[in-house]
Amino acid sequence: MLEVKDLRVSVEDKEILKGLNLTINPGEVHAIMGPNGAGKSTLSAVIAGRDGYEVTAGSITFEGENVLEMEIEERARAGMLLGFQYPVEIPGVKNVYLLKAALNAKRKHLGLPEIEAPEFMKLVREKLQFMKMDNSFLHRSVNEGFSGGEKKRNEILQMLTLEPKLALLDEIDSGLDIDALKVVSEGVNSLRDAGRSIVMVTHYQRLLDYIVPDHIHVLSDGKIIKSGDKSLALELEKRGYDWVIEEAAQ
Amino acid sequence: MSLSEYTDQWLSAVMPQVSEGPGWLTDLRQGAVEQFATQGLPHARLENWKYTDVKALAKRDFSLPKKVDAAELVAEKSLGVQGLRLVFVDGLFSPELSDLGDLPKGVNVLPLADNANAAKTVLGQVAAANFSGFTALNLASWQDGVLIDLANNAVLEQPVYLQFVSTAQENAVLIQPRILIKAGVHAQATVIEHYSGAEEAASFSNVVTEVDLADGARITHYKLQQESAKQYHVASLHVQQQRDSRFTSHNICLGGKLARQDIQVELNAEGAEVYLDGLYLGNGRQHLDNHTLVNHNAPHTNSNEDYKGILNDRSRGVFNGRAVVHRNAQKIEAHQSNANLLLSDKAEIDTKPELEIYADDVKCSHGSTTGQLDESALFALRSRGIDEAMARGLLTLAFANEVIDRIEIPEVHDQIEEAVAGRLPEKFNLKGLV
Numbered sequence: 162m163l164e165v166k167d168l169r170v171s172v173e174d175k176e177i178l179k180g181l182n183l184t185i186n187p188g189e190v191h192a193i194m195g196p197n198g199a200g201k202s203t204l205s206a207v208i209a210g211r212d213g214y215e216v217t218a219g220s221i222t223f224e225g226e227n228v229l230e231m232e233i234e235e236r237a238r239a240g241m242l243l244g245f246q247y248p249v250e251i252p253g254v255k256n257v258y259l260l261k262a263a264l265n266a267k268r269k270h271l272g273l274p275e276i277e278a279p280e281f282m283k284l285v286r287e288k289l290q291f292m293k294m295d296n297s298f299l300h301r302s303v304n305e306g307f308s309g310g311e312k313k314r315n316e317i318l319q320m321l322t323l324e325p326k327l328a329l330l331d332e333i334d335s336g337l338d339i340d341a342l343k344v345v346s347e348g349v350n351s352l353r354d355a356g357r358s359i360v361m362v363t364h365y366q367r368l369l370d371y372i373v374p375d376h377i378h379v380l381s382d383g384k385i386i387k388s389g390d391k392s393l394a395l396e397l398e399k400r401g402y403d404w405v406i407e408e409a410a411q
Numbered sequence: 412m413s414l415s416e417y418t419d420q421w422l423s424a425v426m427p428q429v430s431e432g433p434g435w436l437t438d439l440r441q442g443a444v445e446q447f448a449t450q451g452l453p454h455a456r457l458e459n460w461k462y463t464d465v466k467a468l469a470k471r472d473f474s475l476p477k478k479v480d481a482a483e484l485v486a487e488k489s490l491g492v493q494g495l496r497l498v499f500v501d502g503l504f505s506p507e508l509s510d511l512g513d514l515p516k517g518v519n520v521l522p523l524a525d526n527a528n529a530a531k532t533v534l535g536q537v538a539a540a541n542f543s544g545f546t547a548l549n550l551a552s553w554q555d556g557v558l559i560d561l562a563n564n565a566v567l568e569q570p571v572y573l574q575f576v577s578t579a580q581e582n583a584v585l586i587q588p589r590i591l592i593k594a595g596v597h598a599q600a601t602v603i604e605h606y607s608g609a610e611e612a613a614s615f616s617n618v619v620t621e622v623d624l625a626d627g628a629r630i631t632h633y634k635l636q637q638e639s640a641k642q643y644h645v646a647s648l649h650v651q652q653q654r655d656s657r658f659t660s661h662n663i664c665l666g667g668k669l670a671r672q673d674i675q676v677e678l679n680a681e682g683a684e685v686y687l688d689g690l691y692l693g694n695g696r697q698h699l700d701n702h703t704l705v706n707h708n709a710p711h712t713n714s715n716e717d718y719k720g721i722l723n724d725r726s727r728g729v730f731n732g733r734a735v736v737h738r739n740a741q742k743i744e745a746h747q748s749n750a751n752l753l754l755s756d757k758a759e760i761d762t763k764p765e766l767e768i769y770a771d772d773v774k775c776s777h778g779s780t781t782g783q784l785d786e787s788a789l790f791a792l793r794s795r796g797i798d799e800a801m802a803r804g805l806l807t808l809a810f811a812n813e814v815i816d817r818i819e820i821p822e823v824h825d826q827i828e829e830a831v832a833g834r835l836p837e838k839f840n841l842k843g844l845v
Binding site: 209210211212232233234236237238242243245248249251252253254258259261262263266267270302303319323 | 785786787788790791792793794795796797798799801802805806808809810811812813816844
């Protein structure tokens with residue numbers, strides 16, 4: 162589904178990703194872990210198309226299409242959605258407008274007519290309930306005045322409504338207390354499906370207790386230096402990253 | 412011809428109206444005729460009219476309105492506000508389209524042409540005849556309007572909806588409403604002035620509104636201007652406030668070829684406070700000018716002003732917000748903000764927030780910004796699959812919503828939001844969304 166090959170990315174002339182390879186197949190859940198400054202957030206930002214990242218070599222393809230040539234909104238419509246580490250507050254844009262505009266953009270891409278208002282409201286209310294969010298959220302401005310936990314739940318609400326093929330979750334667990342983490346994890350787990358892939362970038366083993374990945378990768382100094390199954394996370398929790406880095410250096 | 416040479420032309424057009432009314436009124440009108448003859452229409456050398464040239468307006472011929480039937484147009488343009496409704500077609504009160512309902516004790520709502528005597532002690536008490544040539548012209552020759560008189564402690568729960576509709580006439584008409592609101596001690600009311608017109612209407616509305624608030628009175632005033640693209644609109648709102656009174660103004664300016672709104676507020680006693688909210692949205696070659704003046708004449712008075720402008724195509728906006736803190740008006744607070752979004756390279760804004768302070772223990776702030784949309788918000792929306800044009804539309808509407816969301820009447824809020832969404836550049840196309 163997603164194929165990243167020998168990806169090199171610079172930010173303001175400083176190379177952050179230095180030849181990164183990653184293959185995600187349909188239905189798989191991957192976790193990317195690593196020390197601070199390893200390039201974890203750069204990877205998700207480049208896939209989503211954020212400005213300020215210069216790809217100097219390599220490729221990213223999604224279902225065979227060259228992602229780097231797609232506009233930001235085309236990537237989302239093709240089925241790639243990024244859940245932000247720091248969701249942006251958008252004063253004055255009501256959640257209901259964002260969800261409806263985004264859903265209709267996706268439907269248009271699929272050749273479907275715009276969703277009817279009652280059907281839309283039914284769908285969104287269902288998703289809100291699942292995320293334990295009040296209906297009043299719909300008429301509040303996107304993330305404005307939301308607590309950290311509410312912002313992350315709102316990201317997952319968007320995922321549940323838009324049903325991407327590939328969900329990229331950038332430190333979706335950061336700043337969450339245990340109750341919010343459970344709600345967010347339940348939301349992500351409900352997205353698990355044979356046709357859908359999930360990539361989580363995280364700092365903490367704790368998230369992986371709730372969303373159990375199929376594959377774990379260690380990203381260090383711009384490259385994936387070790388991959389394994391979920392048992393790797395436990396080892397990282399116990400022994401830290403240094404041994405992996407040393408092992409890779411040999 | 413220079414501007415002053417048009418004065419006689421204007422005077423002869425309005426003369427039949429000057430003799431309308433009881434003796435005391437025709438005397439007052441005659442005085443205003445002399446004032447107008449001296450003052451003439453404002454010219455661009457006056458500091459307050461520097462950016463708004465009324466020469467094109469001055470040159471036009473206008474005739475006085477006649478009664479016409481416009482039930483359909485009135486229904487089409489109505490905001491459907493629940494409550495009292497007074498309809499004015501080309502400035503003339505239309506009793507058959509109005510609904511004065513049952514008024515609570517102590518409340519009088521009177522169409523002005525037929526009840527001029529009731530306004531004898533109110534008319535011209537707040538708005539000075541010489542405020543501008545337009546104000547003098549209105550006093551000399553207003554045709555109709557309303558007196559809303561609230562006795563002490565009278566509370567009007569439902570809003571008073573004043574609907575002004577202009578029809579398309581072969582000869583463009585001069586519409587001059589006079590609106591008088593007098594609120595007694597602790598009286599409360601909400602008044603909506605709504606102006607709209609047929610697509611081909613080419614009239615000139617010259618409006619004067621006077622509001623007098625006694626101790627503890629609360630008035631919320633909506634001015635919704637949605638006139639046609641060929642209409643001229645000049646209006647001034649004059650407010651005088653006594654102790655602990657509160658006046659709130661929502662001034663939404665969407666229509667007109669040239670529209671000028673003045674707001675003048677006198678905070679005359681301790682505890683008086685005023686909120687001035689404004690939104691202007693220009694398309695095509697619209698020229699939209701808002702001038703506000705707040706005089707802090709007493710200590711412990713507060714003013715808060717938030718005006719937002721969106722200018723597209725070749726439209727031009729003017730904002731001048733002035734707060735004057737007079738000597739001995741200590742412990743006052745005055746806050747002003749004006750933010751503008753320019754959606755095209757050819758759109759223009761001239762903005763000037765001004766503070767004049769003659770007291771030394773005050774809390775004041777003012778600021779003006781002109782900018783583009785927030786890039787990180789734009790990315791966040793696009794990353795959900797929303798195309799760039801629509802994302803820009805959503806953010807532009809969001810900017811306007813910071814003002815619109817303070818509108819407390821649901822029907823008005825929703826229709827103004829929809830009207831703004833519908834007036835955004837075509838490519839944004841938010842019509843089906845809101």
